[in-house]
Amino acid sequence: MSSPEFSIIEEFFASRAGGPNESLVLGIGDDCAVIDVPSDKQIAVSTDTLVENVHFLENSEPELLGHKVLAVNLSDLAAMGASPAWASLAITLPAIDKAWLASFAKGFFELAERYSLQLIGGDTTRGPLSITVNVMGLLPKQQRLMRSGANVGDDIYVSGHIGIAGLGLEKARQGYLNMMDAELCSYLKPNPQVALGRELLNVATSCIDVSDGLSADLSHLLKASGVGASVWDECLPVTESVRQHASKLSDDLWPYSTGDDYELCFTLPSNLNADELSKLHKYDITKIGVIEKEAGLRVEVKNGKIFTLNKGYDHFAS
């Protein structure tokens, strides 16, 4: 095929996209891909866009971008309890740069292959750098994790640590580039909580991923469930360096407003049986609060003072 667009897709993407199998009837190369969904499954679908200078810094390492744009979409599947299955990739880039594309594809496929996710289509266009991924996952019929199921009295949990990626972003902005650094790595190469999400199906009463900041995301969950919550700051899983950063900013609540962690925040019935709870504790999860009837998100800090929070990262803030 003579068109550069087609040779790009063939050279960097179609060759690693994986051939037809029992579910993928037709992969990349025709006007559409065709999927045959197993009769006991339903599909979860999500879309996220990353834009240069907004969601990632100029001259970001393409291999890390390839990872991250898929990771943020997989995080949405994780929050629904779905198993990754297929993705479409729309890349807009200023000009063909084969080294850039090869590196981007490396990062993308390394993560895709970890979950046996197949790339089934996409579009490459010329313009300011941005990347949109549409991801599809499979769920057992009638099962899903939603934001709207939290009940008064449920316990609130988060996975991993909060605020690490925010600290990583600060380091990235300062040009710090050592990927052995846990904070930088957490920001540049987030690890979607797919396995935990699957484990939470039929156990958690509600779930959301922490992408825009814990206070914003938990507030979405509370609103969808028609409830409120109290969170105990001393229980929040934050590292010493995150505490120090917050303290330097004279903003003890900074960890609640910083985004990009891609952890899960979820609620469990307080009477969950010990076996189920111990299964979940194989993952790094922490109880941070409780669902209450009164609307709003209240954070109780050490001295007993209570703050009400509900803001996070705003995509249109200047």
Added chain:
Amino acid sequence: MSSPEFSIIEEFFASRAGGPNESLVLGIGDDCAVIDVPSDKQIAVSTDTLVENVHFLENSEPELLGHKVLAVNLSDLAAMGASPAWASLAITLPAIDKAWLASFAKGFFELAERYSLQLIGGDTTRGPLSITVNVMGLLPKQQRLMRSGANVGDDIYVSGHIGIAGLGLEKARQGYLNMMDAELCSYLKPNPQVALGRELLNVATSCIDVSDGLSADLSHLLKASGVGASVWDECLPVTESVRQHASKLSDDLWPYSTGDDYELCFTLPSNLNADELSKLHKYDITKIGVIEKEAGLRVEVKNGKIFTLNKGYDHFAS
């Protein structure tokens, strides 16, 4: 919800996205949408991006953009014979402009509602204007139109007229804005051939939509089918104004290289029964050539001279 992103989605999109039904288990508002695919159906998926100053002119009318970005995706479903069902919409725009968004949503939903297509998710981000749509359609199991099924001896058809949108683009570039003009309208507000595509299922041996130019798109079909073709220029459905434009450019083959028509190009067995053929002729279709064993696309012009073509619009050409 306090974040502008959420209020944009709610105000302009979620409110018209349509509620859950027998297939849409969960629509906009959670981490993913959830779809339950009817057991006798499979899914066709396609993604296309439109970028300002590449796929559309600066300051384009947002209502027309909302129509066009969905239309170009529906055209891919049409080429597969699929019935439109769901779409995800990722909009990147420099700043919130409520008048722009309201107008964009009007164009998008007017076309979506024509096909009972439901918007199931999306992302709004800040950055240079571009729009990506991921569209999903339904196909009866084991049925689909592909590029790869053309056989030697099959007749080649196109729907509608070729080159009209190209002429419309020339007018748009000159700032001509009368939407009563058929050429301008064809470029700015293409009409995807969804009904024809469905009619072609189980009848046509191959199909592709004409987006990058007839010579490029037919060449993709020929390559996928492992065949060649001869096309008779005097049969090509072109208007007098398109002929005149080509003549003015001293390029009689201009209609073959110009894109954006979003018609279908397909092949039919030469022995197709009269009933089937007459059903298809309710649509505006024209036989333009024949599939041959010898690779390549040959265009025979009036004086008997034969040209070999295979180039169309190149997304990365400067």
